[in-house]
Amino acid sequence: MAKVLVLYHSTYGHVEAMAQAMAEGARGVDGTTVDIKRVAETVPEELARKSGYKLDQEAPIAAVDDLPGYDAIVVGCGTRYGRMPAQMAAFLDQTGGLWAKGALNGKVGAAFTSTATQHGGQETTQFSIITNLLHLGLVIVGLPYSWQGQMTLDEITGGSPYGASTITGGQGQRMPSDNELDGARFQGRLVAETAKKLFG
Template identity: 75%
Template sequence: MAKVLVLYYSTYGHIETMAQALAEGARSAGAEVDIKRVPETAPEDVARDNHFELDQAAPIANVEDLGNYDAIIIGTGTRFGRMSSQMAAFLDQAGGLWARGALNGKVGAAFASTASQHGGQETTLFSLITNLLHFGMTIVGLPYSFQGQMTMGEITGGTPYGATTLAGGDGSRQPSQLELDGARHQGELVARTAAKLFG
């Protein structure tokens, strides 16, 4: 049974919701799945004044945790077309894992959220994927086996590089059914790939 970690940073809950869907998909393929989040780096008064969702159910991850999994799916909201500083600060602490080759050959994947269709979904995914490649990981995206990303019937997230959602400029839009289905599909593919490599 593959061990999968869904690791995320979510300011307002959109990525938290996507993380749950990715975990569902991985579990549907028989994986043992943990969901963890990275620490908040904004001062608590700033976070509360800006209505950050601070009371999330997922436990806080430790960098050393990463070496305990066959696959790691990493998600964050975008900040000016790249990953959030909270996620970057966490991954920047993984030098010891990198030096030991602790993640070499493991499965990696990325997911993201942006305010708009053109707010940097793909560049944010690539900022995450770049880290995963430096760690020596094998990348699983969201291929067109998920036909939902071919739709012309609605505005939606979803790219071949990973599942995404659109939050809206004011954060009021929640992940759509189609976006959640894409996340589940990617989670299932990650788990199946890890099972083939490590089963």
């Protein structure tokens, strides 16, 4: 049985929705268990509330020591100037002890993200996640062109070979489209299938 963790940070709920779709795709693989957890919000609560953060997310807060218990770890977060936000970086920066022990070597990893605009740094943010996962020894699963949705010209859409993604709009007014959620489900399933082959 493969165990998959979808680990995310979501400010306004867009990445949370993508995380749920990613988990849905992974759960579609027989013999797979999936948990969704989030990293702690580091913005002070009063400021977060004034800024409209979605603080009522169901996913429990993850601990670094949770990670070795999974065969696959899918990391998702929004974009800050073309890289991962401080909240996710702060969490991953605490994994030095796991790195030193090789605790995550050979596990499966993947990345997903969101940006406000089409060219707001989705791929560089995914690479900032993937770089961390490679340093920790994970084997990366992207979103291959076998998912044809990323090639559509019929609508504006996220998604790249590096992972699923969504475009939120400058005011966060756009939630993930059906196509973007399908991309997340496809990648989640591929992660679970890969983990099952390696650990199932």
